[in-house]
Amino acid sequence: ISVFRLSPTEEGTGGFDLIGQTAQPLHQDLRAEDVRAELLGREAETLSKDKVRVVPFRMKGGDDASCNNLYQAMRPTVIGLSVQDSLGGFGWASMEGETSEATWELLNVPAAGTLEDPVPVVIDQNTAMWSLQMRGGLGEIKAFDYGSGDVHFRVVGLLAGSVLQGKLIVGERAFENVFPSSTGYQYFLFAMESGVTSDDAKNDETARDNEVDEIAEVLESRLVDAGMDVQRADRVLAGLLAVQNTYLRTFQSLGALGLLLGTIGLAVAQLRSVLERRGELAVMRAVGFTRQRLATLVLGENTFLLAIGIGCGAVTAMLAVLPYAWLSGTSMPIAEPLGILLAILLFGTLAGLVAVWKVLTLPLIESLRAENAVVEL
Structure with a gap:
């Protein structure tokens, strides 16, 4: 049983160091240098484009569909990925495209969300199988009611043990068609593009952790009006995996x-x-x-x-x-x-x-x- 325990991996976090979510949507694009300078002031250099990569998502709030929720999610949270962004660092359980990049490209269509034109979606495999009861794998279509009628989604990829557990990942164009009232960006992924290097790997890791903590502090302090909450991606993933590991440890104890x-x-x-x-x-x-x-x-x-x-x-x-x-x-x-x-x-x-x-x-x-x-x- 011990061999099946899970631990956070770089593929699970997609190479991202921080996850941020705001209480109110940001209508400015944090990927732009002038926007960072306006919002972060003197500390904009900490998040300069050559140091930190930012991937913003549009978000339609809903039920928590991760393993932390004991109940079946009726309206899972949907996040919209921009056309110019890619999440190629995540590991896949299965994908419809020939490559990772090709699978993400499948999301960039202006789908209407109807049964005839479902929205292509990427989901974490555990979320699909257990929380959403979607066990049909690739190509399965399922509808969720977000208050204005059913929205149909078609699975084009399943992530393996990712930090995006509990969320439906769709393309930004389809997101705007299906949820026109959800404007701005509320969900963010941050990745360190560069860091200090030395001959001592342990010192490098410590320095990187310090930089990540500094970036998180800057984001929360400067974007406090938007209600920015930032967490370490590896800790979030560890918390999600801990649920499965707890079940395994229980069975091991019984054995x-x-x-x-x-x-x-x-x-x-x-x-x-x-x-x-x-x-x-x-x-x-x-x-x-x-x-x-x-x-x-x-x-x-x-x-x-x-x-x-x-x-x-x-x-x-x-x-x-x-x-x-x-x-x-x-x-x-x-x-x-x-x-x-x-x-x-x-x-x-x-x-x-x-x-x-x-x-x-x-x-x-x-x-x-x-x-x-x-x-x-």
């Missing part, structure tokens, strides 16, 4: 509990085995085996069976997940599963001490005499 219960069952079986073999153990005791030696033999049997069982399960589990790990490029986790297995082995060994205790306390010689008496009778 570990099952294994622990199994070790108790093994101890019970060993105890029954000792009781059934007390004649054999009595003979061994009579020919010179000490109780401590017999206890060691019983404990060794229990530990051997436990190790064989855990070993078979671990090998088959690795064979099951190796193809997925190889195809997805996921690194195989070692430390945590190994720790769980060692804990189970230790617990099982301790549980086997019940059988050892029985060997040490069972009157073996007396039971042998009693059996002989029964035979004589």
Whole structure:
């Protein structure tokens, strides 16, 4: 189960460092240098065009369709991507175009949103499958009612584990046709185009983080009138992935509990085995085996069976997940599963001490005499 846990990746964030959203739409284009100088004043240099790439989106607010919402979204949020922008850094689960750029180009059509002319849309795969119940894949058409009638969308691409989870991404031209009253820009992606470089990668990462935090502070302070809220893209993605990871961790905990219960069952079986073999153990005791030696033999049997069982399960589990790990490029986790297995082995060994205790306390010689008496009778 550990190998299926997700962690933020550059493909998940699309290479963007910050995500911004305003309470009120901005009618100026933050991509223009003169607009940045007007809105940001002295700190416009921090967001100069050669340092920060800005991708603004038009937005039609709606229900949260991400995994943070336990209910099915009836009106998911729609964002409109400009013709001059591209989101080529995101990873794809499947796409209709031959390349990433070709798929984004499919959005640049003035669709009307009717059943005959649906709006091309790109959605995160998890959002499509679980939140919106769109399991038809590429080409599926689904309608949502935004108050003025149904708007039909046709899936042309599915993103894989992206920070844009919960949103329908359409082209700006189609967005303006379908939602003419939603003007201005309310959703923004920011990417650092350049940064300091040095021989120390750790220092580079720290310096980049400091620059990203500085940009976020400038945006929130200078655009406070528009209600700008800026978050780190990797942290947003980590929060979205944490939901799936929590489910996985829950199943892993239940599986570990099952294994622990199994070790108790093994101890019970060993105890029954000792009781059934007390004649054999009595003979061994009579020919010179000490109780401590017999206890060691019983404990060794229990530990051997436990190790064989855990070993078979671990090998088959690795064979099951190796193809997925190889195809997805996921690194195989070692430390945590190994720790769980060692804990189970230790617990099982301790549980086997019940059988050892029985060997040490069972009157073996007396039971042998009693059996002989029964035979004589």
